[in-house]
Amino acid sequence: MxxxxxxxxxxxxxxxxxxxxxxxxxxxxxxxxxxxxxxxxxxxxxxxxxxxxxDGAPTADGVPSGGFAEAPSSSYVSDFLSTNEGVQLTKAFIRIKDAKVRRRIVDLVVALADLEGEEG
The missing domain is CATH 1.10.260.40 (lambda repressor-like DNA-binding domains)
Structure with a gap:
């Protein structure tokens, strides 16, 4: 990627x-x-x-996390990344140098997605 x-x-x-x-x-x-x-x-x-x-490699208990977790579909990811929103998000995200800040952003997005899943 x-x-x-x-x-x-x-x-x-x-x-x-x-x-x-x-x-x-x-x-x-x-x-x-x-x-x-x-x-x-x-x-x-x-x-x-x-x-x-x-980053996101399987943990000690063998459970994949982050980038190693199975995605719903690789075409789903590619489709998103090819949108204007996906490109903007990606370009901005990779400019963030601090790994801890990037991790917090990922955690925030996951939490928001989980929250939306509970509401929907």
Missing amino acids: RRMFIGMSQEKLGESLGLTFQQVQKYEKGTNRIGASRLQQIAKVLGVPVEFFF
Whole structure:
């Protein structure tokens, strides 16, 4: 997602890493595993810390949270991200550098969505 947020193509990311866009596709789909050194290279090219890829990873009890939780549908996410509102929200969100502030924003949005679900 980060690659798309910054408007980078698979070809451009692959070029920066010395890979083909097909290899980038395999990494993104989870077909091929990414080694630690390659993950570090990807993080550098995308301008994020390596921890970015683990935000929301499964907790000690094995329950996924955040980014690793199963989404209702990947097309649902893509559809939202392609709207003007989705693009504005995404661009503003990624400009926030403080991870704690980003986490609080996510928590707020989840709480509001849960509240709306209870009302509807």
